[in-house]
Amino acid sequence: xxxxxxxxxxxxxxxxxxxxxxxxxxxxxxxxxxxxxxxxxxxxxxxxxxxxxxxxxxxxxxxxxxxxxxxxxxxxxxxxxxxxxxxxxxxxxxxxxxxxxxxxxxxxxxxxxxxxxxxxxxxxxxxxxxxxxxxxxxxxxxxxxxxxxxxxxxxxxxxxxxxxxxxxxxxxxxxxxxxxxxxxxxxxxxxxxxxxxxxxxxxxxxxxxxxxxxxxxxxxxxxxxxxxxxxxxxxxxxxxxxxxxxxxxxxxxxxxxxxxxxxxxxxxxxxxxxxxxxxxxxxxxxxxxxxxxxxxxxxxxxxxxxxxxxxxxxxxxxxxxxxxxxxxxx
Amino acid sequence: xxxxxxxxxxxxxxxxxxxxxxxxxxxxxxxxxxxxxxxxxxxxxxxxxxxxxxxxxxxxxxxxxxxxxxxxxxxxxxxxxxxxxxxxxxxxxxxxxxxxxxxxxxxxxxxxxxxxxxxxxxxxxxxxxxxxxxxxxxxxxxxxxxxxxxxxxxxxxxxxxxxxxxxxxxxxxxxxxxxxxxxxxxxxxxxxxxxxxxxxxxxxxxxxxxxxxxxxxxxxxxxxxxxxxxxxxxxxxxxxxxxxxxxxxxxxxxxxxxxxxxxxxxxxxxxxxxxxxxxxxxxxxxxxxxxxxxxxxxxxxxxxxxxxxxxxxxxxxxxxxxxxxxxxxxxxxxxxxxxxxxxxxxxxxxxxxxxxxxxxxxxxxxxxxxxxxxxxxxxxxxxxxxxxxxxxxxxxxxxxxxxxxxxxxxxxxxxxxxxxxxxxxxxxxxxxxxxxxxxx
Numbered sequence: 001x002x003x004x005x006x007x008x009x010x011x012x013x014x015x016x017x018x019x020x021x022x023x024x025x026x027x028x029x030x031x032x033x034x035x036x037x038x039x040x041x042x043x044x045x046x047x048x049x050x051x052x053x054x055x056x057x058x059x060x061x062x063x064x065x066x067x068x069x070x071x072x073x074x075x076x077x078x079x080x081x082x083x084x085x086x087x088x089x090x091x092x093x094x095x096x097x098x099x100x101x102x103x104x105x106x107x108x109x110x111x112x113x114x115x116x117x118x119x120x121x122x123x124x125x126x127x128x129x130x131x132x133x134x135x136x137x138x139x140x141x142x143x144x145x146x147x148x149x150x151x152x153x154x155x156x157x158x159x160x161x162x163x164x165x166x167x168x169x170x171x172x173x174x175x176x177x178x179x180x181x182x183x184x185x186x187x188x189x190x191x192x193x194x195x196x197x198x199x200x201x202x203x204x205x206x207x208x209x210x211x212x213x214x215x216x217x218x219x220x221x222x223x224x225x226x227x228x229x230x231x232x233x234x235x236x237x238x239x240x241x242x243x244x245x246x247x248x249x250x251x252x253x254x255x256x257x258x259x260x261x262x263x264x265x266x267x268x269x270x271x272x273x274x275x276x277x278x279x280x281x282x283x284x285x286x287x288x289x290x291x292x293x294x295x296x297x298x299x300x301x302x303x304x305x306x307x308x309x310x311x312x313x314x315x316x317x318x319x320x321x322x323x324x325x326x327x328x329x330x
Numbered sequence: 331x332x333x334x335x336x337x338x339x340x341x342x343x344x345x346x347x348x349x350x351x352x353x354x355x356x357x358x359x360x361x362x363x364x365x366x367x368x369x370x371x372x373x374x375x376x377x378x379x380x381x382x383x384x385x386x387x388x389x390x391x392x393x394x395x396x397x398x399x400x401x402x403x404x405x406x407x408x409x410x411x412x413x414x415x416x417x418x419x420x421x422x423x424x425x426x427x428x429x430x431x432x433x434x435x436x437x438x439x440x441x442x443x444x445x446x447x448x449x450x451x452x453x454x455x456x457x458x459x460x461x462x463x464x465x466x467x468x469x470x471x472x473x474x475x476x477x478x479x480x481x482x483x484x485x486x487x488x489x490x491x492x493x494x495x496x497x498x499x500x501x502x503x504x505x506x507x508x509x510x511x512x513x514x515x516x517x518x519x520x521x522x523x524x525x526x527x528x529x530x531x532x533x534x535x536x537x538x539x540x541x542x543x544x545x546x547x548x549x550x551x552x553x554x555x556x557x558x559x560x561x562x563x564x565x566x567x568x569x570x571x572x573x574x575x576x577x578x579x580x581x582x583x584x585x586x587x588x589x590x591x592x593x594x595x596x597x598x599x600x601x602x603x604x605x606x607x608x609x610x611x612x613x614x615x616x617x618x619x620x621x622x623x624x625x626x627x628x629x630x631x632x633x634x635x636x637x638x639x640x641x642x643x644x645x646x647x648x649x650x651x652x653x654x655x656x657x658x659x660x661x662x663x664x665x666x667x668x669x670x671x672x673x674x675x676x677x678x679x680x681x682x683x684x685x686x687x688x689x690x691x692x693x694x695x696x697x698x699x700x701x702x703x704x705x706x707x708x709x710x711x712x713x714x715x716x717x718x719x720x721x722x723x724x725x726x727x728x729x730x731x732x733x734x735x736x737x738x739x740x741x742x743x744x745x746x747x748x749x750x751x752x753x754x755x756x757x758x759x760x761x762x763x764x765x766x767x768x769x770x
Contacts, residue, residue, distance in 0.1 A: 149628065154635045177574055179636060181621050264581035264622030275621050281581075285624070289484045289583035289613050 055307070062304050064297035073301055088305060090266055094183065094276040095309065097269060098258065099251040101187025102194055107244055109191075110198030111233070117199070118206045119228050130203070137196035145257035148189040153180035153261065156188075161273055176271045181263035184272040189257050194247035201246065205239020206232055238324045245317030252310050255280035279306040435758060435769040440728035444717040445473025448725065452478075452486020452499030454625050455585050455644035456705045458740045459521050460499070463733040467725060474721055482625075483585045484612060490515060490708045497722060498708035501585020502612065503685040512710040516760070517685040518753045520729050522743045524645040524673040525586040525701040528653035530633050531556060533571055536667075539564045541659035542597025548640060549577050549594070550605055551619035556638065564665075578632045578641035581622030583612040589703050590642045591615060592691045597659070597700075642701075645673065649741035662696040669699070674743035676702035683749055704749065714763040723760045723769055726753070 066073055075089040113133065117126045161178035165171050174184070209232045217231035233240070263275020264285060283302050290296040428439035450460075457480035464476040479485075483500040490498030491510030499520070508515040527545070529538065534556075540548075544560045547553035553560055557570040580587045592610040594602045606615035614622070623629045626647045633639045634651060645668045648655055657665035666672045679693035685706065692700040707726055713719025730753040734744040745753070760768045 149631060153632075157635060177576070179576060179621060181623070181632070259581065260624060260628065264617070264624075265620065266617040277617075285581045285622070286613070288482065288488075 058300060058304050058307065062297055062301040064294055065301035068294055068297075073298075074305065087266055088302065090268055091277055091279045091282045091302065092305065092309070094262070094269065095252055095278040095280070095306075097183050097272070097276070098186045098190055098262070098278055099248055101184060101272065102190035102251045103244060103248060105188060105191035106194050106198055106247060107240075110195050110243070110247075111202050111240055113195075114199050114202035114206055115228055115233065118203050119232060120224070130199070133196050133199050136192065137200075141193070141254065141257045144189060144193055145260035148185065148257060148261040152185060152189065156180050156182070156185050160184075165273075173272045176273045178273055179263070179275065181261055181275050182273045183262065183269050183276050186258045186262040186276075186278070187272075189261050190251045190254055193254060193257065194250050197247045197250060198243045201243030202236065202240045205236035205243070208239070209235035238321060241324070242317065242321055245313065245320070248313050248317075249310050252313060253280055253306060255284045259284050279309070433770060435723055435727050435754065437727065437731040440724045440732065441467070441471040443471060443474060443721045443724045446718055446721045447475050447477070448496045448718070448721060449477045450479070450486075450497040450499060450707075451481055451489045451495045452497075452708070453483045453501050453585055453705055454480045455483075455501055455523060455646070456480070456499055456521055458644075458646040458650070459523075459737050459742050462736045462740060463729050466736055467728055467733065470728075471724075474725065476725070482582060484583050486708065490710070493710070496709075496718060497726075500706050500708060501703055502588055503688050503706045504708065506686050508685065508708070510710070512712065512714075514711040516709045516711050516756050518707045518709065518726055518730070518756050519683065519688075519704040519745065519749050520707045520726065520753070521705045521734075521737055522673060522677040522745055522749070523703060523705060523741075524668045524676070524699050524743075525589045525642050525703070526645045526648035526653065526668045527590075527640060527642055527656035527658060527701075528630075528633050528648045528651075529640040529656060530637055531571065531573065531654075532637060534568055534654075536654045537565075537657065538568065538654070539657045539659070539665040541665075542594060543599050543601070545590075545656075545658075546594050546598030546602035548575055549579070549616055549619060550601060551577070551616075552601070573638040576636055576639040577620030578629050578636075578639050579614045579616075579620060579622050580629060580642075581614075581624050584614070584626075585612065585703065585705070586626070586642050586644055587614045588612045589691055589701050592689065593658075593701055596692050646741040658700050660696070660698050660700040661692050661694050662698070664696045666697060666699045668701070668741075670738060670741065670743050672697055672699035673702045674746075675699065677704070677743055677746050677749065680704070680746065680749060683752060702743075704745075709760070711759055712761050712763065712765065713768065716762040716768060719760050719762060719768045723757050727757055730754070 073088060074092070075087075113129075117130050121129065157178055157180035161174065161180075161182070161184065164174040164184075165178065167174075213231045213235050214227055217227045222230060258278050259281035262277060262281055264277050264281060265275040266277055266282075267274075269276040279302055283299060283306070286302075287296075287299045290299045428434070428442045433439060457478070460476075460478045460480075464478065468475055478499075479495075483502060486495075486498035486500045487504055489495045491504075493510060493512040503517045504515060508517060527540070531538070538561075540561065541564060544553060544558075544564060547558075547560060554575055556573045556575055562568075562570055588610050591606065591614070594606070595608060595610055621632060623632050623641075626643045629641045629643050630647050630651050630653070633641050633643075633653060640656070643653075645655075648668070655667050657667040659665050675695055675698045676690050676693050679695060679698060680690050683690075683704065688704060688706070690702055690704070693702070707729075709722055709726070713722065730745055730750050734750075737744055758767070758769055762768055
């Protein structure tokens, strides 16, 4: 083996064992263990009951709307005193489109940034850079929304959207008037908001790829870039997928920032430049004014639909992760 | 538990062994469901958490957060702070016969009251006027600081009905009988404002004329170009470009939306009523056309940024942004642009104004602007905290009299004399907890 490679292997980390023997030998160790077990179960029960209570109360509050419209609630929509319906189906499609745009924009950038931070960048750059990316996560939604409304909207209306309309092939997605508020802008704002999640989790995943894998690639003569591309990123695939799943969850549920930049128009979008609406933006725009009864029940019905969507994404992500781990173990 | 919570390794493996031994397939299924449920909903619960600031975002866009009225001493307004600064230099004027604990309700005594912090919430459209009026009131009466959260008329109504603020404000009064958890609600007209239809059309500076049917066509999406024959025939002198019209509306519920809906219902013809319904709604009825933005500021910033845009905002916001506004056809058939005079002319038509008879949309008179309305402050008649009742009574008596001087500079019109009298007589109905009148 090449001795220079050996030098790079970090010394194996040992878990501190000091105090374990003393704890074991002390009298009353077993009762304390029992208390701990009890606490664990109490905590688990509490958490599960909070989740159940939340779901049950939402279902009860929205039962009137589902009773009124039945399964058609999921497509043709909810009750509105002045205009008879809101189209739930359009909100669902809008939510899916903005989330897709956000993921398509944020995953390559996020994973690339994570690779830069963990593999390429020198320490003096990686530290401050990752702090700045983490800071994005600390910016409140309303601030991101205002930034989107006041800064990004004119930039998109006058530069980005007219440009995209001129690019061949791509233009198919971008026809219609370039107004600013659009599916594209909402997706872009969401991409900014989910970027820190993707970067932080992908970075951890990349860093935990085994040294042996990197060494093997290098032994085959791979350059630094090839090592990352062929060994590190594929090795961290599970972690990157987990990061994307979490990011999807956040993008689906974001409300106020989206409501400020999406244009809040209730029609099936024919282009990414068209204004639209998502479940979250529809909930926030309609809940305050919804009169008690069928009207409010319908808006809470939208909340249930959103809850189901986010739950499905999370469960799907979990199943995907588990199947990957099983394949790996086999 | 003073012992470290590190479980002994033997204990951990032991309990695991027990669990494995006793676990039946059913138990496994239950645990799996719980885990899945917990994983699946970790993100929705985050969504719910986020939804909470989101509902206050409308309020977050405002400088003054709503505080719990039960705890005076919350964040003080800039007005209050500046009042504190000038407290030593400007002693409050002492009027003869005025009492800080009730007495007569007259403009001479309005600035003498107990020192209290007052919170309110409601219409977004009145915010420029309230912000300025409350500042000057605090200058004149150092003890009183007002926090107003302009989250929207509907929030103002809900908050006062649930008694979480000291006063509410709504562009549309509550339907009789107005009441909430604190009893009967008094409704006081406090300002006279208008709704401007502002547009951004380079080359067409001002003087664009529109009537009900063309406005209905624009907001229904049937008139899509600025040089549409329907618009051109109303504006023979203007050289209209072929720019696409981008109608912008409020995405949230709004007073201006209600006013325009009311105007279009009475003038826009069957095309509007068949699509939007015959009853005016604070929620804009046609959400499938154009772009929806939040609050007056969102609509205003969109108009500013977008060529070809037309939208409705409170006149004060249009004036502030120096927008060009449509001259709207009124009942007498003349085209009138919003101005302090034309909105004032609309207010002068309100001979027998009351909370039940509040509509001054499309009023008579050739100089009348058709999209004008009064804003209504909502107070509980019975004030269990008598000091607070006195402060509220004097504050709003001041707002409807002396305070009206602040309205003109912002694009609101001063209240007509009969409306001031209505406000005064309504405020005289304020009672303390025992049901006795607070003012003589």
